[in-house]
Amino acid sequence: MNFQRGVFVTGTDTGIGKTLVSAILCRAWNATYWKPLQTGLADEEGDTPTVRELAGMSPARIIPPAYAFQAPLAPLAAGYLENVTVNPGRLVLPQVQGPLVVEGAGGLMVPVREDMMIVDLINSLDLPVVLVTRSGLGTINHTLLSLEALRRRGIPVLGVVPVGPSNPGNEYDIAHFGKTNILFRIPQLDAITETVVSGLSGHVPLLDVLQQQISQ
Ligand SMILES: Nc1ncnc2c1ncn2[C@@H]1O[C@H](COP(=O)(O)OP(=O)(O)OP(=O)(O)O)[C@@H](O)[C@H]1O
Ligand SMILES: [Mg+2]
Incomplete structure (x- = not known):
């Protein structure tokens, strides 16, 4: 397991x-960001510039996507429209100083190739997961299903991050039935700016503390 990666x-x-x-x-964590599979560039600039701006990062801490597709579809379908098949050989962890934050595309069961979904990519990269969830109604079912899919593949979960209006009941049930931790929470925000991101980053546990918890 690439805990230190x-x-x-x-x-x-x-x-x-x-x-x-x-x-x-x-x-x-002063980490490097990588979104290996970006789709939807016909409609938006993509997640990489958004993260660079919100986190105030230098270009040196940004790895460009391995694949960038126009259509707002899953990578398999978006690549098909451009006659491109994703080559797993390009989906390997880049060598960087310090930790990497790798962002997926959609959720876990999203097709990347005929023989690969995002959850398979996570498995091959050998990284532990941070699972982002909606805070409100419906989240218990979606979150527990995602946790079960990760667990049955032996993928470690560092914890869950609920986003939206505070819902302690849902957080309790997710932690209890999902046997996991709420890492931190993100409230409903009026504006998403570098200042807001900087403030919220103060609530994030240290990466090496999380890594120690999970490797015990
Ligand atoms: N806490 C929040 N309060 C208000 N708006 C939010 C909040 N979190 C996210 N958003 C908005 O919701 C939208 C989707 O968020 P975000 O881009 O982070 O989702 P994503 O999971 O990365 O999506 P994708 O699957 O496209 O990568 C964005 O417009 C973002 O600004
Ligand atoms: Mg995104």
Whole structure:
């Protein structure tokens, strides 16, 4: 297990807050950011510039995506439209100083190749997971299903980050039934700025403390 190499940030859905959480983790841990599979560039600039700006990062701490596709679809479908098949040989961890924060695309069961989903990529990168979840109604089911999929593949989970209006009942049930920790929480925000990200980064546990907990 590449505990010392960093974390893989995945979520229970697309648009759940993975990019915001990634920016907060990069800021907290002075990490390098990598979004290996970016799609949807026809509609938006992608997550890499967003994280660089929100976390106030130097270009040296940004690894460009291995694949960047136009269509707002899963990587398999978006690549198909551009006659590109993802080569797993390009989805290997880059050598960097300090920890890596790797952001997935959508959730766990998202197709990357005919024979690979995001959860398989996590397995091959050998990184522990930070799971980003919605805070409100529906999250217990989505979060527990995602945790079960990770556990049955032997992928360690550092913890869960709920995003949205505070819901202590849901947090309790996720921690209890999912046998996991709430790492920190992100409230509903009016604006997402570098200052807000910097403030939230103060609530993030130290990476080596999390790594020690999970490797015990
Ligand atoms: N706590 C929050 N309060 C208000 N808006 C939020 C919050 N978290 C995320 N958002 C907004 O929700 C949208 C989706 O968030 P984000 O881009 O982080 O999701 P994602 O999981 O990375 O999506 P993708 O699957 O496209 O990578 C963004 O417009 C973001 O600004
Ligand atoms: Mg994102």
